Amino acid sequence: MQTTTIGGYLAARLTQVGLGDYFAVPGDFNLILLDEFLKEPGLRMVSCCNELNAGYAADGYARLHGFAAVAVTYMVGGTSLINATAGAYSEDLPLLVISGGPNTNDTKLGHVIHHTIGEVPFNQSEKCFAPVVAGTFIVNRVEEAAALIDRALLRAFQAKKPVYLEIACNLANQLISVPTPMEWPPTPQASDPLALAAAVQAIQRRLGEAVKPVLVVGVKARAVAQGKGLVHLADQLGCAVAVMPNAKGLYPELHPAFMGTYWGTVSSPHCQAVVESSDCQIFLGPTFNDYSTVGWSAVIKTGQGILVDPEKVTVGGTVFNGVILSDLVAALVAMPMLACPFSLKEFNRINRPTVEEVPVVSDDALQLFQLRHQIQGMLDSSTELVVETGDSWFNGQLMDLPEGCGYHFQMQYGSIGWATPASLGLAMAAGPTRRILTLTGDGSLQMTAQEVSTMIRYQQRIIIFVLNNRGYTIEVEIHDGPYNNIQNWNYAALMEVFSTEQSRGLGLKARTSRELEGAIDQARSFAGPVLIECVLDRDDCSQELLAWGSAVAQANGRL
Numbered sequence: 001m002q003t004t005t006i007g008g009y010l011a012a013r014l015t016q017v018g019l020g021d022y023f024a025v026p027g028d029f030n031l032i033l034l035d036e037f038l039k040e041p042g043l044r045m046v047s048c049c050n051e052l053n054a055g056y057a058a059d060g061y062a063r064l065h066g067f068a069a070v071a072v073t074y075m076v077g078g079t080s081l082i083n084a085t086a087g088a089y090s091e092d093l094p095l096l097v098i099s100g101g102p103n104t105n106d107t108k109l110g111h112v113i114h115h116t117i118g119e120v121p122f123n124q125s126e127k128c129f130a131p132v133v134a135g136t137f138i139v140n141r142v143e144e145a146a147a148l149i150d151r152a153l154l155r156a157f158q159a160k161k162p163v164y165l166e167i168a169c170n171l172a173n174q175l176i177s178v179p180t181p182m183e184w185p186p187t188p189q190a191s192d193p194l195a196l197a198a199a200v201q202a203i204q205r206r207l208g209e210a211v212k213p214v215l216v217v218g219v220k221a222r223a224v225a226q227g228k229g230l231v232h233l234a235d236q237l238g239c240a241v242a243v244m245p246n247a248k249g250l251y252p253e254l255h256p257a258f259m260g261t262y263w264g265t266v267s268s269p270h271c272q273a274v275v276e277s278s279d280c281q282i283f284l285g286p287t288f289n290d291y292s293t294v295g296w297s298a299v300i301k302t303g304q305g306i307l308v309d310p311e312k313v314t315v316g317g318t319v320f321n322g323v324i325l326s327d328l329v330a331a332l333v334a335m336p337m338l339a340c341p342f343s344l345k346e347f348n349r350i351n352r353p354t355v356e357e358v359p360v361v362s363d364d365a366l367q368l369f370q371l372r373h374q375i376q377g378m379l380d381s382s383t384e385l386v387v388e389t390g391d392s393w394f395n396g397q398l399m400d401l402p403e404g405c406g407y408h409f410q411m412q413y414g415s416i417g418w419a420t421p422a423s424l425g426l427a428m429a430a431g432p433t434r435r436i437l438t439l440t441g442d443g444s445l446q447m448t449a450q451e452v453s454t455m456i457r458y459q460q461r462i463i464i465f466v467l468n469n470r471g472y473t474i475e476v477e478i479h480d481g482p483y484n485n486i487q488n489w490n491y492a493a494l495m496e497v498f499s500t501e502q503s504r505g506l507g508l509k510a511r512t513s514r515e516l517e518g519a520i521d522q523a524r525s526f527a528g529p530v531l532i533e534c535v536l537d538r539d540d541c542s543q544e545l546l547a548w549g550s551a552v553a554q555a556n557g558r559l
Contacts, residue, residue: 025049027076030169048424075125078125135164157186210279212280219286234251236339241257241258266294266544295554365512378437378463378524419438437463494531
């Protein structure tokens with residue numbers, strides 16, 4: 001019988017499911033486990049500065065790769081990772097959280113150990129993670145290790161959520177049988193055939209009654225957006241198509257049926273009028289929260305529309321449970337359907353595309369619209385655009401995505417600081433042929449700036465644009481106060497601080513549009529990561545942020 005260690009078994013499984021990288025922060029409870037991981041050919045450890053950043057990086061990796069793993073130590077590492085894990089949960093990202101655990105002898109004897117709150121039993125970390133993962137799996141017996149590891153991987157894939165796997169520190173190098181071949185990806189969950197057939201009939205009936213249906217794509221349609229299913233469905237329907245703000249990039253923006261972003265009062269021009277006047281709104285994988293509905297002000301007609309959630313469909317108030325979103329899209333595409341072109345005709349009638357005036361490059365103070373225009377010129381089929389919580393959201397929404405250009409942001413959880421380490425993970429998953437362009441604020445960068453050093457260490461192709469307006473602008477527009485002011489750093493100088501003789505980053509500062517143009521030229525030719533500090537006036541923000549912030553503030557303050 002061929003044998004390996006428990007840590008070796010897990011490492012082998014990670015390569016079998018296609019991982020080439022995992023993110024890690026060492027601690028005494030996971031050191032032996034990391035030793036075993038390092039023995040696995042083709043599996044690279046990406047060493048991060050702290051556990052929160054490692055989790056954000058894994059979040060970014062999972063967005064492109066479809067799965068990610070992060071390894072930390074017990075409690076002090078794990079609890080630091082929980083915030084990033086919650087964000088991945090909110091975005092339906094499969095993520096394996098791997099934690100070293102206490103020695104099984106201490107567990108049996110009820111000893112008080114370090115890195116804990118000084119109490120027993122040793123289920124503290126598991127209990128902390130439970131609300132933000134789809135399952136917890138604790139390996140404290142050798143004979144259960146293989147089965148628990150396999151179950152954890154399977155659960156993460158099927159649930160499209162993070163799971164927590166804890167391995168006792170004294171078991172990581174214990175011998176077990178080598179892993180047998182594993183079906184991957186496993187057979188996906190299937191729809192209830194009767195419910196699926198009934199839902200399709202109800203949808204066809206509802207569309208037959210409607211005059212001008214409209215299709216709105218939400219972020220939970222990510223899985224079907226990776227193929228041609230969404231486009232085929234839109235072509236079948238013949239109606240106008242919009243995306244919700246956190247689904248930008250899931251539908252090709254050059255498609256003739258595309259209207260733009262539906263985001264209530266801050267929607268793309270004319271998009272709100274067409275969506276809210278429709279007598280049959282088809283929402284595919286939406287998330288309705290106070291941010292996506294602009295403080296609950298969007299007009300969502302779920303009672304007379306079609307609402308497709310990941311595992312159920314609601315048609316005119318009737319719910320069909322057990323219907324998987326991807327199965328429904330495939331079934332609708334495969335069936336003859338009466339085209340419903342009137343919403344698209346309406347949009348084309350009222351839409352008068354305007355050619356944006358090209359900003360003049362000058363030595364005057366840099367303005368936000370000039371920055372946005374220059375970044376727009378960098379987008380192509382080999383770029384991934386990452387936007388941070390804040391005004392970067394709204395500037396990203398105003399940019400046009402060429403075919404093949406990726407787009408990433410975290411809206412449901414909206415954790416400030418996410419974008420910088422997530423860009424690291426995205427770069428690792430994307431590979432050297434793609435460039436990551438990151439738009440973030442100065443306040444956001446201050447929360448997770450350490451991970452820029454990891455970008456330099458691994459020489460990733462990332463350009464970070466830091467909007468330096470000396471504060472938390474998104475919070476200013478929701479509710480201002482002295483707590484929104486921050487210490488102003490010399491952001492461009494951070495690249496020198498983090499660089500070594502072996503690996504270097506480039507830091508640049510742009511106070512004018514001419515300086516920004518020059519900085520971008522330098523950034524394009526630099527092999528490693530680049531940070532461009534863009535100095536802006538404190539009150540220079542998008543009009544959309546002003547309107548959105550006011551509506552969210554009203555929603556927060558209602559009694």
